[in-house]
Amino acid sequence: MGHVVRRNKGMDGQLTTPGAHREGRVGTWPRRRRVLRAVTVLLLAMTWAAACGGRDENTRLTLSGSALGPEAEVVRRQLARFAESQPGVSVELRVTPDAADQRHQLYVQWLNARVPDPDVLQLDVIWTAEFAGAGWILPLDEFADDSDDFVPAAVAASRWRGRQYAVPWFVDLGLLYWRTDLLDAAPRTLQGLRAAADRLRSAGATRFGLVWQGARYEGLVTVFLEHLGAFGGGILDTQGRVIVDQPAAIQALTFMCDAVSGDGFVPPSVLAWQEEQTRFAFQNGEAAFMRNWPYAWALLQDDAQSRVAGRFAVAAFPADASGRPTAALGGAQLAVNARSAYPDLASALVRFLTAPEQMLERARLAAQLPARRSLYDSEALAEALAIPVGQVRHILDSAVSRPVTPVYSELSEILQVRLHRALSGQQTPAVALHEAARDMRALLARTGLAAEPLTP
Amino acid sequence: MSRLPVTVAIADARLGRWLVAPALVFVLLGSLVPVAATAWEALHGHDLRLPWLGRPFVGLGNFVEAAQDARFTSALVHTITFAVVTVPVELALGLALALIMHAAVRGRALVRLAALLPWAVPTVVAALVWRFMFEAQAGVITAPLRALGVVGESFDWFVRPLAAWVPIGIADIWKTTPFVAILLLAGLQGIDPTLHEAARMDGARTWRRFTTITLPLLRPAIVVAAAFRMLDALRLFDLAYVMTGGGPGTATESLSLYAFIALMQRLRFGYGSALSVTVFLLTFAFALIWVRALGRSLIGERT
Numbered sequence: 001m002g003h004v005v006r007r008n009k010g011m012d013g014q015l016t017t018p019g020a021h022r023e024g025r026v027g028t029w030p031r032r033r034r035v036l037r038a039v040t041v042l043l044l045a046m047t048w049a050a051a052c053g054g055r056d057e058n059t060r061l062t063l064s065g066s067a068l069g070p071e072a073e074v075v076r077r078q079l080a081r082f083a084e085s086q087p088g089v090s091v092e093l094r095v096t097p098d099a100a101d102q103r104h105q106l107y108v109q110w111l112n113a114r115v116p117d118p119d120v121l122q123l124d125v126i127w128t129a130e131f132a133g134a135g136w137i138l139p140l141d142e143f144a145d146d147s148d149d150f151v152p153a154a155v156a157a158s159r160w161r162g163r164q165y166a167v168p169w170f171v172d173l174g175l176l177y178w179r180t181d182l183l184d185a186a187p188r189t190l191q192g193l194r195a196a197a198d199r200l201r202s203a204g205a206t207r208f209g210l211v212w213q214g215a216r217y218e219g220l221v222t223v224f225l226e227h228l229g230a231f232g233g234g235i236l237d238t239q240g241r242v243i244v245d246q247p248a249a250i251q252a253l254t255f256m257c258d259a260v261s262g263d264g265f266v267p268p269s270v271l272a273w274q275e276e277q278t279r280f281a282f283q284n285g286e287a288a289f290m291r292n293w294p295y296a297w298a299l300l301q302d303d304a305q306s307r308v309a310g311r312f313a314v315a316a317f318p319a320d321a322s323g324r325p326t327a328a329l330g331g332a333q334l335a336v337n338a339r340s341a342y343p344d345l346a347s348a349l350v351r352f353l354t355a356p357e358q359m360l361e362r363a364r365l366a367a368q369l370p371a372r373r374s375l376y377d378s379e380a381l382a383e384a385l386a387i388p389v390g391q392v393r394h395i396l397d398s399a400v401s402r403p404v405t406p407v408y409s410e411l412s413e414i415l416q417v418r419l420h421r422a423l424s425g426q427q428t429p430a431v432a433l434h435e436a437a438r439d440m441r442a443l444l445a446r447t448g449l450a451a452e453p454l455t456p
Numbered sequence: 457m458s459r460l461p462v463t464v465a466i467a468d469a470r471l472g473r474w475l476v477a478p479a480l481v482f483v484l485l486g487s488l489v490p491v492a493a494t495a496w497e498a499l500h501g502h503d504l505r506l507p508w509l510g511r512p513f514v515g516l517g518n519f520v521e522a523a524q525d526a527r528f529t530s531a532l533v534h535t536i537t538f539a540v541v542t543v544p545v546e547l548a549l550g551l552a553l554a555l556i557m558h559a560a561v562r563g564r565a566l567v568r569l570a571a572l573l574p575w576a577v578p579t580v581v582a583a584l585v586w587r588f589m590f591e592a593q594a595g596v597i598t599a600p601l602r603a604l605g606v607v608g609e610s611f612d613w614f615v616r617p618l619a620a621w622v623p624i625g626i627a628d629i630w631k632t633t634p635f636v637a638i639l640l641l642a643g644l645q646g647i648d649p650t651l652h653e654a655a656r657m658d659g660a661r662t663w664r665r666f667t668t669i670t671l672p673l674l675r676p677a678i679v680v681a682a683a684f685r686m687l688d689a690l691r692l693f694d695l696a697y698v699m700t701g702g703g704p705g706t707a708t709e710s711l712s713l714y715a716f717i718a719l720m721q722r723l724r725f726g727y728g729s730a731l732s733v734t735v736f737l738l739t740f741a742f743a744l745i746w747v748r749a750l751g752r753s754l755i756g757e758r759t
Binding site for chain 2: 407447
């Protein structure tokens with residue numbers, strides 16, 4: 001509100017000054033000047049009235065985030081309820097692009113320009129450290145007491161240099177979808193997964209064994225992270241040192257490369273596939289296994305488009321003996337713009353939206369998994385979610401966040417390129433990962449993050 | 457025109473300058489300022505996501521980094537190879553198409569319309585359609601090839617570093633051959649038909665007339681068409697972006713695509729600007745050499 005008034009006053013000043021200069025030269029000027037003065041006064045009065053009215057009316061908060069289909073409905077509903085509870089406050093939803101890259105780019109441009117709105121930002125889990133490191137979002141220390149209730153991996157992703165900067169809103173988990181009509185139980189090891197896939201393929205039950213997201217994009221990194229965990233490897237260690245060139249990581253990538261090469265149990269076409277292409281293959285009954293996010297559940301249960309409705313279940317992605325089952329963590333968090341004019345109100349909005357009731361409503365209407373662990377014990381959540389809570393609950397404990405660092409997107413891009421080269425046979429897994437590690441170390445050194453401890 | 461009094465001439469000249477000024481301002485604001493701003497940005501270390509590093513002046517540091525960046529050098533090689541391979545094919549096919557359009561007596565309008573259609577399709581739409589056709593599972597191009605045993609059961613164009621170029625190249629040739637054909641058709645229509653008539657009287661066969669009359673007289677049009685196509689091909693972006701995203705790995709990544717990734721995804725404005733400046737310099741250098749080498753000789757031949 002404030003800056004509107006200031007801008008208009010500035011314009012009025014410009015309007016009146018030239019008139020004063022010319023006064024003596026033109027005979028008819030005094031008359032015109034009277035008119036001009038009247039207009040100026042009128043304009044000033046109007047701006048004043050508008051500004052005062054605006055200030056008295058209410059305070060406007062802005063929340064930016066995704067509003068895809070049912071998400072828009074549930075967030076609008078909740079914002080309206082929040083506004084009701086806060087007299088004189090209205091909350092506006094600013095819809096941003098659905099594509100994560102585009103939303104990220106837009107946010108970075110806004111925050112670089114130091115705009116005070118949106119006050120509350122919906123962040124992808126992998127952005128929080130970046131925005132915190134840049135000083136674009138406020139620390140939310142007042143939420144620290146509550147953080148025990150949240151999925152630990154999501155809490156880890158919301159912290160930077162020992163302080164909390166965001167509150168987990170909903171979570172996403174990498175799941176193994178498997179066919180209950182073809183198998184009695186989900187495979188417990190990677191070797192068991194491969195054996196089952198090969199058996200079903202050679203028996204002609206399905207065309208493909210396993211399908212995952214192998215295109216050169218962020219999804220590939222989450223798939224790799226799950227294989228890494230399965231072999232006991234990682235991308236960065238707790239001290240922030242690059243460990244993606246260690247034997248466990250090379251083993252994991254070699255497993256993936258073998259799977260897609262020649263007559264492997266993963267079709268090479270996955271190297272061009274994202275989530276939807278894998279879902280199409282699985283719902284057409286072409287694949288025995290699929291690695292995907294929870295969103296696919298409801299669509300696969302839809303008789304109208306799916307041939308596998310009622311004939312599949314989810315499990316944790318299996319591990320090798322050297323590692324443990326790992327589910328890549330996705331999802332969103334809420335943070336407060338460091339330039340917000342109403343930080344307290346914004347923080348209150350974050351608290352409201354991340355309360356259990358709101359998370360439950362979100363689960364029911366938008367089918368998004370709550371970030372609070374305690375909700376998974378409640379009957380209400382089991383009723384709200386289509387996906388069986390019992391199948392998902394234990395996978396929450398194997399959730400792992402991607403490296404928490406301000407340069408995550410660049411680390412990820414380095415990895416995407418090398419992984420894709422190895423998977424398409426242009427480099428061996430060892431060479432690809434050594435080069436990736438070299439580039440990552442150079443990046444961390446260049447940005448002054450080399451010796452940064454990553455977890456508090 | 458009769459001679460004007462000197463004072464009027466000066467006044468006119470002054471007026472002329474004022475009248476030209478707005479146009480100059482637009483040229484300045486519209487092209488020179490952005491180019492200069494990008495070049496200036498290219499001399500700085502500027503990462504939008506790492507504001508704590510500031511925006512230090514690094515001189516040619518970004519260009520030095522590019523020279524040592526294997527991804528940059530391979531993008532440069534990809535871009536130049538793509539241009540050198542596709543443009544001659546487009547010129548040859550465009551010439552053939554132009555001759556057909558020029559010779560067509562019946563259904564002239566229809567032939568031209570059909571020939572020009574690909575050019576009218578937005579590039580992104582064309583790229584999507586071609587990608588569908590080359591898709592591994594049910595693509596109308598891949599499926600018959602697999603049935604004939606030309607490609608293997610699990611063959612996929614887009615996951616092979618060399619094969620991934622085929623759909624891009626074909627889409628580019630399909631899309632821009634009509635453009636070449638239009639330019640050459642205009643050139644063909646500018647050739648005086650009496651020359652052909654006279655040659656025919658003298659007993660010159662079709663091929664002889666083509667090589668001694670049509671081609672030499674068409675040369676200016678060919679030079680212009682080649683220049684346009686080369687400049688366009690050196691900026692290859694949309695086809696690769698839509699069809700392969702630069703993959704597999706970075707096997708089909710062009711310079712412009714890499715610059716886009718550095719700028720808009722990594723948000724490294726300094727380095728990305730340096731890459732953009734390189735694309736600009738590359739096309740500029742080509743245009744300069746092309747005009748010097750062929751433009752001059754053209755003028756020489758004509759006079």
